[in-house]
Amino acid sequence: MLIDMHHHLIYGLDDGAQTFEETQKMLRAAHQQGVTHIITTPHGTPGREPFRLMEYLDRIEETKAWIRQEGLDIRIYPGCEIFYTEDTVRMLNEARIPTLAGTHYVLCEFGVEAPYEYLAGAARKLGVAGYHVIFAHVERYRCLRKFRNLLELHEDYEVLMQVNARTFLEPDGFMTRHWLRKAMDRELIDLAASDAHGVRSRNCRLGDCRKLMSREYGRDTADLLCEDLPRRILGKKNKI
Numbered sequence: 001m002l003i004d005m006h007h008h009l010i011y012g013l014d015d016g017a018q019t020f021e022e023t024q025k026m027l028r029a030a031h032q033q034g035v036t037h038i039i040t041t042p043h044g045t046p047g048r049e050p051f052r053l054m055e056y057l058d059r060i061e062e063t064k065a066w067i068r069q070e071g072l073d074i075r076i077y078p079g080c081e082i083f084y085t086e087d088t089v090r091m092l093n094e095a096r097i098p099t100l101a102g103t104h105y106v107l108c109e110f111g112v113e114a115p116y117e118y119l120a121g122a123a124r125k126l127g128v129a130g131y132h133v134i135f136a137h138v139e140r141y142r143c144l145r146k147f148r149n150l151l152e153l154h155e156d157y158e159v160l161m162q163v164n165a166r167t168f169l170e171p172d173g174f175m176t177r178h179w180l181r182k183a184m185d186r187e188l189i190d191l192a193a194s195d196a197h198g199v200r201s202r203n204c205r206l207g208d209c210r211k212l213m214s215r216e217y218g219r220d221t222a223d224l225l226c227e228d229l230p231r232r233i234l235g236k237k238n239k240i
């Protein structure tokens with residue numbers, strides 16, 4: 001089982017797949033990487049841009065029908081990569097933007113220069129509202145390069161930290177490589193996901209990532225980040 005919980009598969013909603021044909025190619029590519037479950041996560045910016053929920057859910061059904069027709073062994077679930085704004089909690093409560101796979105987990109992103117206090121405030125507000133928070137591609141945020149900040153969010157706010165597969169495979173420079181190694185050694189990274197946007201430059205390489213992680217950090221760690229923790233997110237609710 002290989003679960004990709006961050007993937008821009010559904011077409012025509014963001015900068016991920018643009019056509020249904022591209023959605024199909026992305027599914028085949030994910031399948032070749034050994035991915036068995038995908039939570040699709042188009043971008044949403046609550047209160048700033050309308051999130052076309054009905055269109056999204058229709059396209060998920062269209063995609064599921066295609067998967068069945070092709071006999072592809074892959075399951076997909078709705079989700080959203082939420083660019084955190086002050087309207088996020090309200091819109092989640094009103095079910096106008098989706099959580100991950102119908103659970104209480106939410107995937108949030110921020111501007112790369114957002115201050116630590118803003119990230120901590122988001123984690124606190126979402127936590128108080130009853131959501132389990134996952135921060136997307138934490139390697140990008142300048143304030144989380146400080147381990148004290150990463151640790152506090154992880155331990156005190158119980159934020160789960162997701163890193164992109166590509167960062168494991170091709171860290172952009174020595175500093176990122178060093179930071180990632182240290183964060184992994186301190187067990188501050190919880191999830192790896194593809195954040196795939198297409199089949200060319202930002203493609204799904206989660207299977208490759210799992211193999212590399214297995215070599216560099218051990219099989220148990222690779223299983224934990226690519227299967228066990230994502231499975232906990234999908235949970236009993238989705239019966240996987």
Ligand SMILES: [Fe+2]
Pocket residue numbers: 006007008041081136195
């Ligand atoms: Fe993303």
